[in-house]
Amino acid sequence: MVLPVTAVLDIGKTNVKLSLVDQRGRVVHEARTPNTVLEAAPYPQHDVERIWTWFLGALAEAGTEQGWQVRAIVPVTHGATAVLLKGDALALPVLDYECERPYAEAREYEVARPLFSESLSPSLPNGLNLGRQLYWQQQQWPQEFGAATTVLMYAQYWAWRLCGVAASEVTSLGCHTDLWNPKRGDFSSMVDKQGWRHLFPPLRAAGDVLGTIHPHLAAQTGLPADCQVVCGIHDSNASLLRYLGADAPTVISTGTWVIVAAPGFAPERLGELDAGADMLANVSAFGQPVACQRFMGGREFAELAGEQIEEGDQYDLQRVISQGSMALPTFSPHGGPFQRRIGKLVGPPLAGGRERYALASLYCALVTDHCLSRLGSRGPIVIEGSFTANRLYAGLLAWLRPEQRVMVSDDSSGTVHGGWLLTGQGATGELPWEAVAPLELPAARMYARLWRELVDAGQ
Known part of the structure; x- marks a missing residue:
């Protein structure tokens, strides 16, 4: 008997999990792997290729061994992380927010960032303010940053890899990034001053279906061709959702x-x-x-x-x-x-x-x-x-x-x-x-x- 399930890709700072959830909201299968950081040039970075390979393998294994049929995939990720794309490739590696260099080498960022009264984002150490990461990357690697065509928040990066549709989403944009004005519901003044607005794809709701899984991924994993890919959400906001x-x-x-x-x-x-x-x-x-x-x-x-x-x-x-x-x-x-x-x-x-x-x-x-x-x-x-x-x-x-x-x-x-x-x-x-x-x-x-x-x- 084939049972329909939803696959939740949950990327936390410490672990990465694949959870299969049945139609009653019960987790019927779980696989996990450590979320390791690559200490490589030009800075500590998230090992997105390792996560991707593991995730596809875990999806295929779950479907083959247990007989579950994945009808939808939802990415849920930690915050303070964005992916710079040049077309379909990385413009720069995905920076680990615990890296100290954005804070140490971009002191002038405190002048560039919006006031707390606008962003409601406190000034945080290392790369915990995502705007600080982007500002530092723009200054240190102007050629690579200038060639970037898209900035994706982390959950939406995985959705894009699965279905090819680029989107922005407010829970990740509004997570102490300095990029968002929560009271206005729009990008902060810094985004326009730095000339970044055009890099962000159109806003979509966290629960929007962006499309169906790429055909080659469906073939590789054994997922149905009409498996839906959901936009995705920041992890602590996912925890909050059912209580709102x-x-x-x-x-x-x-x-x-x-x-x-x-x-x-x-x-x-x-x-x-x-x-x-x-x-x-x-x-x-x-x-x-x-x-x-x-x-x-x-x-x-x-x-x-x-x-x-x-x-x-x-x-x-x-x-x-x-x-x-x-x-x-x-x-x-x-x-x-x-x-x-x-x-x-x-x-x-x-x-x-x-x-x-x-x-x-x-x-x-x-x-x-x-x-x-x-x-x-x-x-x-x-x-x-x-x-x-x-x-x-x-x-x-x-x-x-x-x-x-x-x-x-x-x-x-x-x-x-x-x-x-x-x-x-x-x-x-x-x-x-x-x-x-x-x-x-x-x-x-x-x-x-x-x-x-x-x-x-x-x-």
Whole structure:
């Protein structure tokens, strides 16, 4: 029996996944591979050819071995990445946003970039502002940049490779790029000043079908000739998609980045966002500004927990709290509410991997709680993504936010479900989640108060 499915190509900063989703929204098959960065000339770059080869092979294998029939493909990718094309070829390699050189070598970019009041994009390190990447490439390689015919955001690059139709899309354009004016719903003033507007293809909605898969790719993978290719979406906006509505909860999208999105943040208050604390407005799939704050929580968790993860429990957490061991921000150089601080451990050393796991969970919960307070979060909170498996993190948040109901999505990869929703097979009102009971932790309240005092004092 042949079962129709949607293929979601989910390119995160750490891993690349192929997920096959059935007509009821269930993931029936998943394959993954590390997302490696090539340390090559002229700068660190995304290995797009390796991803492409792996993806096509994974598609073919899934269809051959399992008998699923892919009816649509949806690209979902991390932000801060664009592809410069010269015709059908790369004009320049696809720059890795963690490369430091765009920041170090394009200091004058701070004069060229639009004001925060226009873009709602804070000034971020390395290449996290996509406009900084393009500006640097234009200055360093003027001949190659000048020969470029198209700029594609990362999700739309993969859609283009699959079907040959070039498009632009607002969730990636509006993701701290400096390229977009969220309040006007148009490109920022810098795009016109730099002469870039003509490079961007026409805007399409994230869920638009751009076309069908190239015939030669259908033959290579065994996909049907009429398999549709959907425009695609930025990953944290995919996680947010099913919660958008009249009473939208605060959504915590977790993975390499922890992004706290508050759709209920009043549009007239967008001017209150603090650029220096990595507060910004992303743009939803419906083109609306969404107030957010973020930190590189997945990376910081890994730094604190260590390479060999040993999952701790509530008793390990209680020992960490009782002895007063603390992690003070920050353990990633990439943005966050406490950027430019150097993370440090204070108090007695930890006994082993289980306590490191507990401390990492506690640290991430405290920083998330800080972000929720800065955004004025009220009402329900939903945790999406990889941290849904960490019950210490969820229970701590429920304890830290006693006046709010904290829930964990049943989907450890909300990006995949959001990508599937773009095909129109599901309803955004379907919200399967599990309420979280707060952890009971003697002495924890005093611990949290001391942590906040130290952080507020700049320790």
